[in-house]
Amino acid sequence: MTEHEADGLRTLFQAADLESVPDTRDLIGPAVAWGDGRRRRDRWTAAGVAGAVAVAAAVGIVALRPGGDTGGVAPTRLVTTPSPMPSPTPAASPLVQRQLDALRPYLPAGYRLDCKHPLVAACSLFVLTGPTGATNMVTWSIGPAVAQTSMALPDRKLILPGTHPHQATAEIPRTDGAFGFKGLAYLDVYMTDIEARNVVGDTHVTDPAKLVVDCAEYEFTATGSSTSISVRLCELVADIPWKPGDRGTGDDHGSFGYNPAGPVMTPTEFADMATEPGFDAAFRTVTDLQKQAPDSEKIAAAFGF
Amino acid sequence: MSDEEDFREFAASRQKQLLRSAYLLCGDWHGAEDLVQTAFGHLYRRWHRVGRVEYPDAYAKQTLYRCYLTLQRKRRFTTVSLDVAAEPPAPDPATIDDRTEALLDALAGLPERARAVVVLRYWEDYSVAQTADALGVSQGTVKSQCSRALAMMRTRIADALSDARRD
Numbered sequence: 001m002t003e004h005e006a007d008g009l010r011t012l013f014q015a016a017d018l019e020s021v022p023d024t025r026d027l028i029g030p031a032v033a034w035g036d037g038r039r040r041r042d043r044w045t046a047a048g049v050a051g052a053v054a055v056a057a058a059v060g061i062v063a064l065r066p067g068g069d070t071g072g073v074a075p076t077r078l079v080t081t082p083s084p085m086p087s088p089t090p091a092a093s094p095l096v097q098r099q100l101d102a103l104r105p106y107l108p109a110g111y112r113l114d115c116k117h118p119l120v121a122a123c124s125l126f127v128l129t130g131p132t133g134a135t136n137m138v139t140w141s142i143g144p145a146v147a148q149t150s151m152a153l154p155d156r157k158l159i160l161p162g163t164h165p166h167q168a169t170a171e172i173p174r175t176d177g178a179f180g181f182k183g184l185a186y187l188d189v190y191m192t193d194i195e196a197r198n199v200v201g202d203t204h205v206t207d208p209a210k211l212v213v214d215c216a217e218y219e220f221t222a223t224g225s226s227t228s229i230s231v232r233l234c235e236l237v238a239d240i241p242w243k244p245g246d247r248g249t250g251d252d253h254g255s256f257g258y259n260p261a262g263p264v265m266t267p268t269e270f271a272d273m274a275t276e277p278g279f280d281a282a283f284r285t286v287t288d289l290q291k292q293a294p295d296s297e298k299i300a301a302a303f304g305f
Numbered sequence: 306m307s308d309e310e311d312f313r314e315f316a317a318s319r320q321k322q323l324l325r326s327a328y329l330l331c332g333d334w335h336g337a338e339d340l341v342q343t344a345f346g347h348l349y350r351r352w353h354r355v356g357r358v359e360y361p362d363a364y365a366k367q368t369l370y371r372c373y374l375t376l377q378r379k380r381r382f383t384t385v386s387l388d389v390a391a392e393p394p395a396p397d398p399a400t401i402d403d404r405t406e407a408l409l410d411a412l413a414g415l416p417e418r419a420r421a422v423v424v425l426r427y428w429e430d431y432s433v434a435q436t437a438d439a440l441g442v443s444q445g446t447v448k449s450q451c452s453r454a455l456a457m458m459r460t461r462i463a464d465a466l467s468d469a470r471r472d
Binding site for chain 1: 309313316320321325328329338343345346348349350352402404407408424428430462
């Protein structure tokens with residue numbers, strides 16, 4: 001069609017008799033009602049997604065400081081299903097292997113614990129994988145930060161240099177009677193944490209204005225037990241909001257190869273595991289081995305920090 | 306002014322304008338009403354975002370045209386029993402003139418996307434780039450759709466107008 005014909009069509013449109021729009025029914029009221037319904041649904045969807053992420057974020061185990069002394073009693077309940085991956089890689093160091101061997105017997109059936117960087121003498125990043133394939137990061141307090149003097153508070157909570165207290169943004173779903181939740185949360189500023197990039201010196205951390213806790217530490221006391229267990233829960237957030245002007249570094253969790261597909265370990269499973277006789281001794285073995293690791297700098301280099 | 310009042314004021318002021326465009330797309334006023342109401346629903350759902358855009362009128366039109374394409378696409382896959390399928394309403398010859406009737410008849414013969422392209426280009430007077438942006442397609446698609454649509458409309462309009470002159 002030529003330009004002339006196109007002009008003719010435009011003229012036809014302009015001359016179309018569309019001025020007399022007939023009276024219509026109320027179009028706006030029903031549209032508002034429908035839009036309100038969709039808005040409510042959108043809000044519920046957003047809340048559901050946020051809740052799912054919070055639950056998925058909640059369960060990961062870390063850095064346990066030995067609580068009560070169970071005297072290294074051998075576990076009475078061995079796993080019903082052996083770990084499908086007995087060794088992370090053939091090249092795992094003997095130290096890492098001893099750590100894994102110490103913990104694996106206590107894992108619930110179907111769970112797997114691996115070391116993400118087994119080539120260094122100690123493993124600072126463990127990955128816990130659940131039966132569904134969901135994984136969670138498990139980091140340990142290692143290296144110089146642990147070697148320096150820790151500060152003990154009256155409530156027996158240890159605050160390590162560089163650790164920064166904040167309110168946690170996620171709560172662990174609680175099972176009635178399973179846990180006492182003390183609700184104290186700390187930002188992890190160790191070398192495995194991207195928050196460490198804001199650390200000046202060893203003991204000072206820049207306070208983020210808007211904080212999503214990356215790793216928070218909680219203390220649990222199983223019902224009927226005098227043993228308190230400290231656990232670091234790493235939230236699986238896609239991004240950590242940094243205040244304007246700060247370095248906008250994305251969450252490094254993705255590079256560690258775990259996914260936020262769902263909760264990894266339920267509170268009940270954790271309670272069963274943590275109250276198992278011998279569990280404390282096993283963890284003590286792990287942390288002792290961790291402290292012996294001479295190459296924390298190499299670990300930091302392995303993570304690219 | 307509340308969110309809803311703000312939206313109601315905006316919708317009331319644009320309703321007729323959107324109804325005319327919808328009429329050209331649907332070919333009948335009832336279909337046009339349904340389309341405008343659907344577009345209003347989507348607009349209200351995202352009203353907080355509409356308030357921030359530079360040209361809310363253009364956003365409303367874009368919503369209308371995209372709703373039209375979505376509805377047509379959904380309708381294509383809807384199974385309707387022949388017993389209950391309604392006849393498409395014919396334009397009322399008493400209310401429209403021959404040229405408008407010929408135009409509507411020619412538009413009715415076009416595929417939905419080509420129809421949207423033609424109405425945007427020649428009724429809304431959008432450029433090729435604006436049309437492409439509104440429909441979320443490339444400019445090349447707009448040009449090719451427009452060319453084919455005009456070729457199809459040429460004969461239909463000519464025939465309709467010559468019939469009208471004979472009558």
